[in-house]
Amino acid sequence: MDETEGGTAADIFAEMLKMQSEAARAVLATTIPDERAVAEWGETAGQLQKMWLDFHVPAEQDVDAPVPLFADPAQWMGLMQAWYQQMPYLDVQRQQALWNEGIALWEDILAQYGIGQDGTGEALAEPHLPRTDRRFADPAWREQPVYALIHQTYLLFADRLQEMVGEVGGIDEAERDQLRFALRNVLDAMSPSNFPLTNPVVLERTLDTHGANLVKGMERLAADLERGQLTHTDSSKFKLGENIACTPGKVVHETPLYQLIQYSPATDEVAAVPVVIFPPWINRFYILDLNPKKSFVKWAVEQGLTVFVVSWRSADESMADVTWDDYVRAQIDAIDHIRERLGVPSVHAIGYCVAGTTLAATLAVLARRGQADKVRSTTFFTAQVDFERAGELKHFVDETQLALIKQASQGGFLDGRYMAATFNLLRGSDLIWNYVVNHYLLGEDYPAFDLLHWNGDVTNLPSKWHSAYLRDLYRDNKLVQPDALSADGTPIDLTLIKTPAYIQAGREDHIAPPDSVWKLTTTLAGPVRFVLAGSGHIAGVVNPPAARKYQYWTNEKQAASLEDFLAGSTEHPGSWWTDWIAWLATLDGERVKATGKRKPGGRGDKVIEDAPGRYVAMR
Structure with missing residues (x-):
C-alpha cells in the first residue's frame, strides 16, 4: 500500500x-x-x-x-x-x-x-x-x-x-x-x-x-x-429453602449420586401417574424451582400432579469413577423407586438438557430390556441426541480442548467453575464484559437476581463421565448410531423408543440449538409433539404462564424439517407450559386422592429430610 x-x-x-x-x-x-x-x-x-x-x-x-x-x-x-x-x-x-x-x-x-x-x-x-x-x-x-x-x-x-x-x-x-x-x-x-x-x-x-x-x-x-469465578449477582440475598428452592416437599430416597425429592400436593386429588424430573447435573436442580412465581415445580404441583425431582450430588474425589452408566442407572433407580413407593406401573419422565440426552439413552435401555412400559410418557427440555449441529460448544471438543479438560480435572472431577467460564464465554459480551464494565469499572452494586445466583451456583462434574460425553457424543456423535454405545451393559438404539414424547426447544437457544433439538423428532419411533418456545436455554423453559412473556409455536401437521415446521406453525402468546399440561392430560385422565404416600412425610412415611435437601448445598 x-x-x-x-x-x-x-x-x-x-x-x-x-x-x-x-x-x-x-x-x-x-x-x-x-x-x-x-x-x-x-x-x-x-x-x-x-x-x-x-x-x-x-x-x-x-x-x-x-x-x-x-x-x-x-x-x-x-x-x-x-x-x-x-x-x-x-x-x-x-x-x-x-x-x-x-x-x-x-x-x-x-x-x-x-x-x-x-x-x-x-x-x-x-x-x-x-x-x-x-x-x-x-x-x-x-x-x-x-x-x-x-x-x-x-x-x-x-x-x-x-x-x-x-x-x-x-x-x-x-x-x-x-x-x-x-x-x-x-x-x-x-x-x-x-x-x-x-x-x-x-x-x-x-x-x-x-x-x-x-x-x-x-x-x-x-x-x-x-474465588476463581466472575460474580454476577449479590448471592447474599438468597437462601436455599427460604426464597429459592422453597416449594414444600421431602427427600424420600437417597443414593451416593442423587437425592429424590417428592413435593407435597396442593390439590385434594392428583393425576394417577406421577411426574419425575431429571434436571442437568451441570447446574443445580432449582432452576425449575427458583421462586414461587417462576417455579415450574410449584406450578406443576398446583395443576394436580405428583412431582418428584432428582437433586444430583456435586462431584468430589469419591465420584472419580462415575461414568454415564451410573447416571442411566440412577434414572432407572429413581423411576423404580417412585413406582414402588406409590404403587403405580409407570411415570411421566422429564429430562432437561444433558439429563434429557441421558433420559433418551435410559428409554432405549428399558426398551431393549422389554421394560418400556415403566415410562408412560417422556418430555425433553432443550435436549439433544444428534450432535451434528450442536452449536458453539463443539468448539471445545477437539483434541487440544479435551487434553486441557483432562489436565484441569484434579482428583477425578472437573471443577464447576471451568464449565461456568465456558458457558460465559459463549456469550462473552453479555456474561463477561458487561459485568466487568458495570461492576469493576463503574462500581455499580450487584443486582439481587435469582437466575444469576443459580447460574453461579456451580457443580463439579465427574471427569470420566465428562470426557466420555464430549468425546462420544459431541465429537463422534455416537448416540444416534444404533448400538454404537451401551449403558449398564445394554446396547443403545434410540429407534426402539416408542414412548409418547413431548419435545421443547428454544428458538434462541445457543447451547442446544433448535435445529439440533429438532432431530429428536426424526430419531424416536413413537408419537411426538414438538413445540418451539420463544427465548433460549433457560428463559425459554422457565416461563410461567402468569408472566405472559414470550410465545411458542405449534404445528399439528407432520413436518420434514424445522423450517417446514415453522412455515406451517401457529404462534401462541405466553407460556408453552399450558400446552404441555393439556398434552399430558390426553394420555391419562385418571385421578386419585392425594393421601397416603402422595403426601410425603405423613403418618408412617419415613423420609430423610425436608426439601431441598443436603445435596443441593454441596460444593
Whole structure:
C-alpha cells in the first residue's frame, strides 16, 4: 500500500487514539479539584496501588509500576493494532478497502458534528451514526465526536473482520466456525467500552467519585480472582429453602449420586401417574424451582400432579469413577423407586438438557430390556441426541480442548467453575464484559437476581463421565448410531423408543440449538409433539404462564424439517407450559386422592429430610 495515501488501515486507530487522548486530557485539565478532592484522589490512588501490589506484583517487580486500570490506552491500541496486522486474511487490497471505508466514516461523522476539512461546519442537532450496539447506548458515546469516532470505528472494524472470516480459503466449515468464535471473543475483549480511558461513562463516573468506583472495582476483581469465578449477582440475598428452592416437599430416597425429592400436593386429588424430573447435573436442580412465581415445580404441583425431582450430588474425589452408566442407572433407580413407593406401573419422565440426552439413552435401555412400559410418557427440555449441529460448544471438543479438560480435572472431577467460564464465554459480551464494565469499572452494586445466583451456583462434574460425553457424543456423535454405545451393559438404539414424547426447544437457544433439538423428532419411533418456545436455554423453559412473556409455536401437521415446521406453525402468546399440561392430560385422565404416600412425610412415611435437601448445598 502506498504510505502517501494515508498509511495502513491501522493508522486510523492511531489517529483515533490521539484525538481521544487529547480530549480526555482536556476534560481533566478543565476539572479543577479543590483541596478536599485532591486528598480524596490521593487516597484513591494509594488504595489502588496497595491493592495491586498486595495481590499481583511479585517482590522483584518494580513497585512503581502503574495500576493497569489507569494504563495508557495506547497500550490497548498497540495490542489491537498488532493483532490486526497479523490477521492472515487481511491482504493489501483488504487493508486499502478498510482504510477507505474508515476515512469515509470519519468524514461523515465529523461533518455531522460540524467539523469540516477547513475546521468549520454546522453540527446536526442529533447525529445519525451508522451502527448501533447496546454497549454504546449511553448518550455519552454520542455527545462528543471523539467518542463517536472511537466506537463507530471499532464497530466498523469488528463487522468487516467478521465478514472476512467467511472468505478465508483452505479451511473446512468446522474450522471456519472455530475461527469465527475465536474472533468474536477477541473483538468482545477489545471493545473500547472495556477500558476506562476509552469509555466516557467510566471517565465521568471516575471524575464524579474521585476514583472510588475504581477502588471498589479493584476490590471486586481481587475477590473474584481469589474465588476463581466472575460474580454476577449479590448471592447474599438468597437462601436455599427460604426464597429459592422453597416449594414444600421431602427427600424420600437417597443414593451416593442423587437425592429424590417428592413435593407435597396442593390439590385434594392428583393425576394417577406421577411426574419425575431429571434436571442437568451441570447446574443445580432449582432452576425449575427458583421462586414461587417462576417455579415450574410449584406450578406443576398446583395443576394436580405428583412431582418428584432428582437433586444430583456435586462431584468430589469419591465420584472419580462415575461414568454415564451410573447416571442411566440412577434414572432407572429413581423411576423404580417412585413406582414402588406409590404403587403405580409407570411415570411421566422429564429430562432437561444433558439429563434429557441421558433420559433418551435410559428409554432405549428399558426398551431393549422389554421394560418400556415403566415410562408412560417422556418430555425433553432443550435436549439433544444428534450432535451434528450442536452449536458453539463443539468448539471445545477437539483434541487440544479435551487434553486441557483432562489436565484441569484434579482428583477425578472437573471443577464447576471451568464449565461456568465456558458457558460465559459463549456469550462473552453479555456474561463477561458487561459485568466487568458495570461492576469493576463503574462500581455499580450487584443486582439481587435469582437466575444469576443459580447460574453461579456451580457443580463439579465427574471427569470420566465428562470426557466420555464430549468425546462420544459431541465429537463422534455416537448416540444416534444404533448400538454404537451401551449403558449398564445394554446396547443403545434410540429407534426402539416408542414412548409418547413431548419435545421443547428454544428458538434462541445457543447451547442446544433448535435445529439440533429438532432431530429428536426424526430419531424416536413413537408419537411426538414438538413445540418451539420463544427465548433460549433457560428463559425459554422457565416461563410461567402468569408472566405472559414470550410465545411458542405449534404445528399439528407432520413436518420434514424445522423450517417446514415453522412455515406451517401457529404462534401462541405466553407460556408453552399450558400446552404441555393439556398434552399430558390426553394420555391419562385418571385421578386419585392425594393421601397416603402422595403426601410425603405423613403418618408412617419415613423420609430423610425436608426439601431441598443436603445435596443441593454441596460444593
